Amino acid sequence: xxxxxxxxxxxxxxxxxxxxxxxxxxxxxxxxxxxxxxxxxxxxxxxxxxxxxxxxxxxxxxxxxxxxxxxxxxxxxxxxxxxxxxxxxxxxxxxxxxxxxxxxxxxxxxxxxxxxxxxxxxxxxxxxxxxxxxxx
Amino acid sequence: xxxxxxxxxxxxxxxxxxxxxxxxxxxxxxxxxxxxxxxxxxxxxxxxxxxxxxxxxxxxxxxxxxxxxxxxxxxxxxxxxxxxxxxxxxxxxxxxxxxxxxxxxxxxxxxxxxxxxxxxxxxxxxxxxxxxxxxxxxxxxxxxxxxxxxxxxxxxxxxxxxxxxxxxxxxxxxxxxxxxxxxxxxxxxxxxxxxxxxxxxxxxxxxxxxxxxxxxxxxxxxxxxxxxxxxxxxxxxxxxxxxxxxxxxxxxxxxxxxxxxxxxxxxxxxxxxxxxxxxxxxxxxxxxxxxxxxxxxxxxxxxxxxxxxxxxxxxxxxxxxxxxxxxxxxxxxxxxxxxxxxxxxxxxxxxxxxxxxxxxxxxxxxxxxxxxxxx
Numbered sequence: 001x002x003x004x005x006x007x008x009x010x011x012x013x014x015x016x017x018x019x020x021x022x023x024x025x026x027x028x029x030x031x032x033x034x035x036x037x038x039x040x041x042x043x044x045x046x047x048x049x050x051x052x053x054x055x056x057x058x059x060x061x062x063x064x065x066x067x068x069x070x071x072x073x074x075x076x077x078x079x080x081x082x083x084x085x086x087x088x089x090x091x092x093x094x095x096x097x098x099x100x101x102x103x104x105x106x107x108x109x110x111x112x113x114x115x116x117x118x119x120x121x122x123x124x125x126x127x128x129x130x131x132x133x134x135x136x
Numbered sequence: 137x138x139x140x141x142x143x144x145x146x147x148x149x150x151x152x153x154x155x156x157x158x159x160x161x162x163x164x165x166x167x168x169x170x171x172x173x174x175x176x177x178x179x180x181x182x183x184x185x186x187x188x189x190x191x192x193x194x195x196x197x198x199x200x201x202x203x204x205x206x207x208x209x210x211x212x213x214x215x216x217x218x219x220x221x222x223x224x225x226x227x228x229x230x231x232x233x234x235x236x237x238x239x240x241x242x243x244x245x246x247x248x249x250x251x252x253x254x255x256x257x258x259x260x261x262x263x264x265x266x267x268x269x270x271x272x273x274x275x276x277x278x279x280x281x282x283x284x285x286x287x288x289x290x291x292x293x294x295x296x297x298x299x300x301x302x303x304x305x306x307x308x309x310x311x312x313x314x315x316x317x318x319x320x321x322x323x324x325x326x327x328x329x330x331x332x333x334x335x336x337x338x339x340x341x342x343x344x345x346x347x348x349x350x351x352x353x354x355x356x357x358x359x360x361x362x363x364x365x366x367x368x369x370x371x372x373x374x375x376x377x378x379x380x381x382x383x384x385x386x387x388x389x390x391x392x393x394x395x396x397x398x399x400x401x402x403x404x405x406x407x408x409x410x411x412x413x414x415x416x417x418x419x420x421x422x423x424x425x426x427x428x429x430x431x432x433x434x435x436x437x438x439x440x441x442x443x444x445x446x447x448x449x450x451x452x453x454x455x456x457x458x459x460x461x462x463x464x465x466x467x468x469x470x471x472x473x474x475x476x477x478x479x480x481x482x483x484x485x486x487x488x489x490x491x492x493x494x495x496x497x498x499x500x501x502x503x504x505x506x507x508x509x510x511x
Contacts, residue, residue, distance in 0.1 A: 024320075099306045
């Protein structure tokens with residue numbers, strides 16, 4: 001049997017979207033715990049603080065990152081996260097999930113090694129399932 | 137003189153006359169006047185057409201002393217350099233320059249000049265022409281203006297299309313997600329729980345559409361009647377309407393409109409500009425000090441008709457490196473304030489630009505922010 005993902009992380013300022021994805025994850029039992037940050041700043045703060053002293057179970061295996069957010073957008077998060085991601089012992093798979101269909105955004109995101117893939121909103125339920133199953 | 141020589145002479149003088157006639161005709165038709173500056177005798181010579189172009193009397197004798205008065209002041213250093221390079225280094229020129237007639241009328245001219253050498257290859261003068269190209273340049277300027285207007289309208293339209301697609305997309309994608317979930321969930325209770333989400337989406341969708349309507353109405357309202365508006369009165373009105381916020385936050389507002397008291401503008405826009413920038417300054421005040429807002433109006437030093445309004449505060453400031461290009465974007469907020477909607481500055485910028493104005497911002501974290509509006 002595959003290992004189920006224990007901890008996943010959503011960084012997104014759209015409350016409705018976050019609620020819906022949460023609902024899907026709960027209904028489909030895609031992971032045990034979910035971290036939610038409402039912008040890049042909250043997200044990066046979590047990881048940078050974690051760096052100093054972390055337990056394995058505090059490191060999410062999957063990150064779903066939005067691009068357009070107030071305070072700190074997804075791009076800046078990616079820049080700072082890329083600098084520290086290798087310091088966590090476990091691999092973290094990061095997906096950009098954005099409503100931007102701008103080819104420039106998509107190409108730019110996909111060209112980054114930190115970004116595993118780019119999903120365009122609305123995500124489909126089976127897409128989400130695939131994300132969690134593939135990673136697990 | 138031999139007969140044949142005489143005939144030859146008559147023929148060549150007739151030819152000369154004929155040539156002269158053609159040269160003169162083409163010079164007249166193209167409004168091209170000739171001139172020569174003689175360095176040896178320190179004299180300058182103009183033909184009739186040059187005198188005519190520059191509106192000097194037919195018997196006017198030009199001199200080197202008046203050389204600079206032939207050009208508009210803003211081109212003095214440019215033309216001085218051009219002539220110097222030609223006179224000293226022998227670099228010929230062909231350029232457009234703003235000239236000044238005897239009657240102080242400005243016009244655009246094409247000026248062509250080249251050095252004249254003596255047998256020892258020393259430069260002894262500069263010879264050239266002035267051509268009146270004012271109507272061509274005026275056409276060019278008008279064309280440029282028209283193209284600027286089209287470009288700015290186009291960029292606003294593009295921006296708007298982007299906003300529409302982006303902001304409506306997020307709602308539609310949430311709706312799609314809800315529908316998917318409704319189809320996927322098994323029990324009626326679970327399905328009903330999602331109704332709440334639908335009402336949230338519809339609320340946000342309505343708000344977005346209201347905002348978009350606001351933007352559209354700015355574009356259509358820009359041909360509304362402009363009237364003479366008094367800055368002090370407008371400020372008074374706005375501060376009265378937000379009296380309570382001002383009192384609660386201990387706000388000090390210093391205003392100086394002595395250099396420009398009035399402006400021809402759409403009154404509702406000026407109200408909205410004041411209201412947005414003042415409430416913004418209060419919303420993003422520095423946590424350690426009471427807000428002080430300085431407002432002043434002046435006139436542009438280059439263009440006296442243009443009124444410049446400055447509104448600066450001692451607030452928390454904006455990180456310009458990070459957010460500089462996003463400050464006026466729709467739904468861009470940079471602070472943790474709960475009431476930040478990210479629409480005010482977007483509306484303000486649209487109102488100002490729809491009336492051909494500009495707004496700029498300077499800001500420093502923990503120091504404050506200054507908005508400069510050129511009407």
